[in-house]
Amino acid sequence: MLSFKIKDITFKSPVIAASGTFGYGDEVQKIVDLDKIGCVITKSITFEKREGNPHPRIHESNSGMLNSIGLANVGVHEFCNQKILKLNDINTHFIVSIAGSTLEDYIKVLDVIERSGGQHIGYEINVSCPNVKAGGMEFGINKDMVYKLTSELRKITNKLLFIKLSPNVTDIEDIALSAESAGADAISAVNTFLGMAIDYKTGEFILNTKFGGLSGPPIKPLALAKIYKIYNQIKIPIIGMGGISRVSDIIEFLRVGSTMIQVGTLSYRDPSIICKFYDELKSFMVENKINDISDLIGGCK
């Protein structure tokens, strides 16, 4: 009753581990019951290895988290040579998150992973990272670039294609429409909100890059509003995320139109917390006599 299908892929739970907060996905399998998670999304992979931004690049704010990690990752070749073999053995689906600085970067990374022999079911295209100088959010704020990127990637893969959108735009629904019309299978919404932290005593910026992406419980109402706007414009599924910390938050995200949800910042507190949502969601459905999780989708009035 918690399972859900997107295209021909069945997910055993609507709860997904968000990119960047769950390692590459294989590291946690000894401490997390992956059987209770619909899918794991890997850390974003770029063509070249990246060290990321200088320290400090994480700031724990009031119940939230401001980060400017800058897409630190092992690069696509090491990912394919080492990580993907381990991921093939994990006890749930996995999706590879991809990031780049140019259109060609995204295509090259996806092309290498397509030929890697990985058992991944799809890709999440990160066009919304606010923490890199080139690429990232530059793609996500321009609907024409999102259309072009999605349609180019659609040509080279038949696997699931999720486009992860930035909330730092005026009309997120227009960008979601572009992704849908270019062939995306789902919209992941939303990535972090652009934020900043200052040391009030010295006046210094706390993050080395001045700006960072805010995630965690403080962004939940903002994320819900963005998802609701998207839901009223598109027909493909929405993978909702933004500050989910309890099972009631999951229900709220489903009711505004999410088909599945991603948990990110909370996994940073403790990666095993995410499994508990499976049991709690099941209990909620039994208590409220809901037979199918899809009955909750879009049910806000």
Next chain:
Amino acid sequence: MSRKSKTKLQIIWSMRKWPKDYVDWRLTTAYPNGWRYAVRHPITFVKDLWKFLNWCQMIDKEIK
């Protein structure tokens, strides 16, 4: 979700189950050179750990 607020020591103790490669990934996420940075800058590392533990307690209250 019912979750008792833990002390900082209890939070550190609960991390003992984290696999080595997961800890390595966490350090690589926090620092440009991962564990090497933490070893070379022990005071920064301890300060960051303290901030993280405070944050964990704040989050625990949020999800209680």
